[in-house]
Amino acid sequence: MSGWNVADVWDEIARLxxxxxxxxxxGDERSWARFEQDAASVAAGLRAARLSDRAKVxxxxxxxxxxxxxxxxxxxxSYVPVNTNYRYVEAELVQLWHSADVEVVVFHGAFAATVxxxxxxxxxxxxxxxxxxxxxxxPSWAVPFGTGVGAExxxxxxxxxxxxxxxxxxxxxTGGTTGLPRGVMWRQDDLFVVINRIASVPYPDEPDLGxxxxxVASIDRSRTRVFPAAPLMHGTAVFTAFGALDAGGxxxxxxxxxxxxxxxxxxxxxxxxxxxxxVGDAFARPxxxxxxVEPDRWDLSSLQVMVSSGVMWSQPVKDALLALVPGLLxxxxxxxxxxxxxxxxxSVAGRSTRTGGFELGPGSRILRDDGxxxxxxxxxxxxxxxxxxxxVGYYKDADATARTFxxxxxxxxxxxxxxxRVEADGTVQLLGRGSGCxxxxxxxxxxxxxxxxxxxxxxxxxxxxxxxPDERFGEVVAAVVEAVPGAVVSGDGLHxxxxxxxxxxxxxx
Numbered sequence: 001m002s003g004w005n006v007a008d009v010w011d012e013i014a015r016l017x018x019x020x021x022x023x024x025x026x027g028d029e030r031s032w033a034r035f036e037q038d039a040a041s042v043a044a045g046l047r048a049a050r051l052s053d054r055a056k057v058x059x060x061x062x063x064x065x066x067x068x069x070x071x072x073x074x075x076x077x078s079y080v081p082v083n084t085n086y087r088y089v090e091a092e093l094v095q096l097w098h099s100a101d102v103e104v105v106v107f108h109g110a111f112a113a114t115v116x117x118x119x120x121x122x123x124x125x126x127x128x129x130x131x132x133x134x135x136x137x138x139p140s141w142a143v144p145f146g147t148g149v150g151a152e153x154x155x156x157x158x159x160x161x162x163x164x165x166x167x168x169x170x171x172x173x174t175g176g177t178t179g180l181p182r183g184v185m186w187r188q189d190d191l192f193v194v195i196n197r198i199a200s201v202p203y204p205d206e207p208d209l210g211x212x213x214x215x216v217a218s219i220d221r222s223r224t225r226v227f228p229a230a231p232l233m234h235g236t237a238v239f240t241a242f243g244a245l246d247a248g249g250x251x252x253x254x255x256x257x258x259x260x261x262x263x264x265x266x267x268x269x270x271x272x273x274x275x276x277x278x279v280g281d282a283f284a285r286p287x288x289x290x291x292x293v294e295p296d297r298w299d300l301s302s303l304q305v306m307v308s309s310g311v312m313w314s315q316p317v318k319d320a321l322l323a324l325v326p327g328l329l330x331x332x333x334x335x336x337x338x339x340x341x342x343x344x345x346x347s348v349a350g351r352s353t354r355t356g357g358f359e360l361g362p363g364s365r366i367l368r369d370d371g372x373x374x375x376x377x378x379x380x381x382x383x384x385x386x387x388x389x390x391x392v393g394y395y396k397d398a399d400a401t402a403r404t405f406x407x408x409x410x411x412x413x414x415x416x417x418x419x420x421r422v423e424a425d426g427t428v429q430l431l432g433r434g435s436g437c438x439x440x441x442x443x444x445x446x447x448x449x450x451x452x453x454x455x456x457x458x459x460x461x462x463x464x465x466x467x468x469p470d471e472r473f474g475e476v477v478a479a480v481v482e483a484v485p486g487a488v489v490s491g492d493g494l495h496x497x498x499x500x501x502x503x504x505x506x507x508x509x
Contacts, residue, residue, distance in 0.1 A: 003166015003189025007075035042073025109135035174337035175444035183395035216248035224249025280311035310442035371408035377424030438467035459487030479508035
């Protein structure tokens with residue numbers, strides 16, 4: 001083998017435990033055998049569309065079983081999945097799909113009207129695959145999900161997949177700190193190994209499908225019912241799902257398409273979830289508020305781990321959750337689309353970690369500008385960096401790749417721009433990104449992009465955009481606007497106008 005290939009591993013798991021549940025969403029449960037069969041149909045449909053070698057497949061879906069089927073199916077056919085932020089407006093979608101050279105877009109029916117407006121602007125897309133979500137009929141220009149259509153419109157029979165490889169890619173677009181999203185290129189082999197290193201029963205770094213049976217047989221099934229509550233379009237949730245599936249576990253999904261703390265708690269209790277992945281205080285505070293009002297409503301005895309990444313998770317909120325959920329372990333992780341497992345903090349009842357305090361993972365350092373490590377207790381601020389396995393770089397962006405993936409004294413370091421201080425005990429205090437990027441509920445907002453959008457509005461002379469502290473979301477976007485003399489400019493009016501041009505989380509509050 002040239003390296004671990006995710007589809008090869010999942011195929012073997014499906015063969016070994018065909019009846020075990022792979023994905024559960026409400027009353028819809030898919031066994032591993034059904035999951036594999038559906039993914040094979042996706043791969044055949046993609047092959048029938050006569051795509052380019054290693055073609056890019058955009059996943060424009062809410063959290064759903066189909067989301068994971070498309071990922072698995074793309075991996076089966078050696079195609080490249082491309083996440084798509086469903087909060088983007090038309091211009092942002094066009095930019096993303098152009099950047100990624102997308103040839104297929106799989107979209108929920110709820111997004112059909114948006115897609116209709118921009119189809120002509122992305123002529124490279126050969127197949128529009130419509131997923132029924134009850135929002136209306138399939139448009140005439142799209143194909144119902146599960147069928148394949150060739151270039152001339154005729155249907156094709158299933159085609160055997162090409163040779164898969166550990167070099168096959170996942171393309172994960174991230175907002176980063178640059179305004180425009182960048183595609184992080186993860187080799188499947190590297191991604192599998194990095195995610196696997198925190199597994200309870202890890203695979204060896206060197207690929208060997210013969211060990212899959214031993215790993216799966218060693219897994220405690222009660223510990224592998226995993227609920228990625230955040231959107232799968234972001235790395236935190238999809239990497240959490242990968243970890244569960246790699247172990248032969250079960251991914252549990254909410255039925256709703258928006259975060260609902262009551263539904264989250266209902267899902268944990270009903271489906272006996274062992275691990276839930278959230279987004280810091282943005283999720284944890286509403287969960288806590290409901291638990292404090294009705295502490296006996298939900299049986300959370302199955303829940304062993306609550307893990308968060310992407311935004312601040314404050315110590316008081318963790319402490320309150322730990323008091324209400326006996327035996328819970330709170331794992332606050334720090335990383336990015338470019339670097340997984342850079343640092344983490346662990347909290348249990350009676351022993352929690354301060355807000356923003358982390359222990360560095362293996363291979364991670366806080367570096368000065370010259371590449372030397374920051375001394376513990378020095379008070380210096382340095383750049384968070386990690387070495388070892390990581391992405392190839394950014395898709396079609398050599399300059400950004402050189403800035404983020406730096407070679408210092410022969411070691412390749414990944415530096416996504418986050419800054420931190422090292423305390424005397426060796427723990428790190430994260431301080432944020434020096435570029436001024438605003439992190440609101442895990443979404444990254446580039447101030448200059450919002451400022452330029454504001455300056456295009458009638459009556460606006462100038463604008464400055466900043467992040468201001470928010471108890472739930474960590475930060476929210478705020479703007480100071482200077483009006484043209486004599487013009488009447490209202491905050492409500494600007495808010496309404498900006499929502500036509502920017503994703504909602506970018507619009508100043």
